[in-house]
Structures are given as C-alpha cells and as structure tokens.
Amino acid sequence: MNHPAMDDDAAMMLDTVREFARDRVLPGVIERDREEHFDRQLVRELGELDLLGGINPSEYGGIGLSHVTYSALLQEMSRVDHLMGLVMSFPSGLGGSGLLQFGTEEQKQQYLTPLCRGEILISAGVTEPASGTAVADMQTVCRRDGDEYVIDGAKTWISLINVCDYLLTFATLEKGAGRNSICAFLIPRDAPGLTLKPFKNKLGFRAVATGEVFLDGVRVPAENRIGEEGQGYGVAMSAVETGRLGVASRALGLAQDCLDRSVSYARERIVQGQEIGRFQLVQSMITDMVVGIDGARAATYDYARQRDLGERARQEASLAKMHASDVAMMASTHAVQIHGAYGTHEEYHVARHFRDAKVFQIVEGQNQLHRAMVAEYALGYRG
C-alpha cells in the first residue's frame, strides 16, 4: 500500500499497527463477525500500545498525529478489520472530537484522556428514528431543571451500545427550532431512564453492536453538557467531519484488502488451463480496483492535508468519504466475483468486506447527501 513519505516515528507506528493487526486482530476477525462479538481486550491492548490517541494532543492522552499519519494508521488496521479501525478512530472522531473542541478542561481530563487510553468507550448518538440525514430535525428534547437537564426521546442505529460506558447524545430545547437550540450531553450508561437495546443480525459491521436508545426522563447534571446551550449541532458536526476522514480511511483499507486478495487468488486459480488473472475481463476488474483505490486514496490524503493546514474542508470531506466508500463497494463486488463461489464463503474474507462496504455508503452521511454537496460546492450554491 502506498502512503506519503513519513518520518521515523510515524513509520514505526505504522509497523506496530501492521504487526498488531496481523498477530492479534486477524486471528479472530471471522469469528467476531459471525458471533457479533466485540473484543474489549483488543481495545485495552491498543490503548497500551498508544494507538488510540490519534490526532488528540498529548495533554489529553493523544499522540498528536497529523491527519495524514492518522489516516495511514487507520488504513493499515482496516485492511484486516475496519471495526478495529473504527475503535482507533473514535477518540479523534465521533467520540472525542466534540469533547476536544467544545469540552471544558475538566471534561477533557475526565473523559477524553481515558478514551484515548482505551479505558472507557463512548457511543455517539445522533441518528433518530425519524431523522437520520436531517440531524437538525431531531425530536429528542431537553429542559433545564435547576442544576440538571431532563432528556426525553429516542435515538437509533447507535454503535457500540453494548459496551459503551457513556453516551454522547443530542437534544433540542425546542422542537422545530433548528440547529441553534440543540445541546450535547455525555450520559453514563447506567443513568436511570436510559435504555440501550442492541439489534441483532444486521448486514454488516456485525462485530460492533448497533441499536436503539430510549431516553425516558433521563436526568444529567448540567456539568455533563458539552459546549454551551445551542452548540450541540456544532459538537455533532465536529464529530462527523473528522469521522468522515475515519470512514474514508477505513473504506480504503477494506478496498485494498479486496485488491490484494483478488490478485493472489487470480494468480493461483487455474481455469481452462490458465491462471484466471490471464483473462482480460478479470484484468479489467483488477484495473477498476487499482484505479479506484488510487483515486480515492489521493482524495483522502488531500482531505487529510487540508485538515493538517487547519482548514475545515467540507467539500474535500464529502468527496473523500463518498469516493472511498463507493470504491470499497465496487472493489468488494469485484473481489467476490473474482473468487467465484469461494468468494461467498466467510473464510475468504471478501464476503464480509462486501457486506461491510454497503454500510460505508450509508454511515457518516449517506452518499447521495455527499454527492449533492460536491455538486453544490462546484456550482457555487455552497460557499
């Protein structure tokens, strides 16, 4: 896999990720997918290796990586298991980005530092039953009551809910009042009135439980609010924008594994007396993968570089997320085809990639949304 030139520290970290992925993550990846099992021990080990801190600064348990190096580490892990890539991305993305940007000093010490060390897990609950894409239309409400807030509503399709210690979630002070009335809260999983109900048997991302969250008069101290009243939408967007670099990088790792496995298989499998790699129509699928991955990687690193320059780069974020997840879908479809019947069996890994790739096109903003945003920027409808 081609990454940009890196300094010695980053190159060493990349080697550590490769070794950990090969020795600790790969052996159980099929079973975790089949059993829908999340291995918390792997998270602790990633924490001990200092691989969770990502782009967060060292005073909060981070390793202060550049976005480019962060993306490279996620790609390498995701060649083996993009859900461990998700875990590595959480402290810098969905779980930690809002805390870093909007949290108080005390909140960062209390939550971000242990998150970066693998000591706690935080779920991020944005999506609601009636509003996935349209985040500002949320129906979950909060009201201030003395030193507390009372929260009522529901979230759905929330990841990690079987293992999280806290839920970062969002509620509006007034239904229909739009983004400026949204607040963000960090709620302990054992808070009275909070019910977490994982789904079973979803298409992909099976080793990470995803499910429903019910908030029934949940009381949280005001000090658990992240940011000011009305800044909750900003907290959510900060999480998803860095999250999009995570998704693009993970999708790329998955696509790369599809290519690598397809190349090996095409050179081994003999049909009608020749390696199937000699058939031009198989070569055409390999070409699609090489070209797609190359372009998506360029778009992803372009976005990462913009972030390293301190730019918000929303157009680049959409382009990278959409392109990398579309390429992952294409590459995994071709990979299953090249493997023939074997491609449909879990032992060959590409069937899992095929199921997971579809989910990548939906999470962190479904791809129609990103497609529209890319066009709107190009047309000058968005500034």
Ligand SMILES: Cc1cc2nc3c(=O)[nH]c(=O)nc-3n(C[C@H](O)[C@H](O)[C@H](O)COP(=O)(O)OP(=O)(O)OC[C@H]3O[C@@H](n4cnc5c(N)ncnc54)[C@H](O)[C@@H]3O)c2cc1C
């Ligand atoms: C495995 C998994 C894990 C997830 N984890 C989390 C999580 O941890 N936290 C969280 O908050 N959410 C999570 N989600 C939810 C995910 O972010 C939402 O599913 C996503 O934002 C899309 O929302 P929706 O499903 O409500 O789709 P909808 O908004 O109902 O859209 C449905 C479809 O309509 C079309 N569409 C919608 N709007 C437009 C538009 N403007 N232009 C063109 N077409 C459009 C698209 O094709 C879209 O796919 C997860 C989802 C899955 C599947």
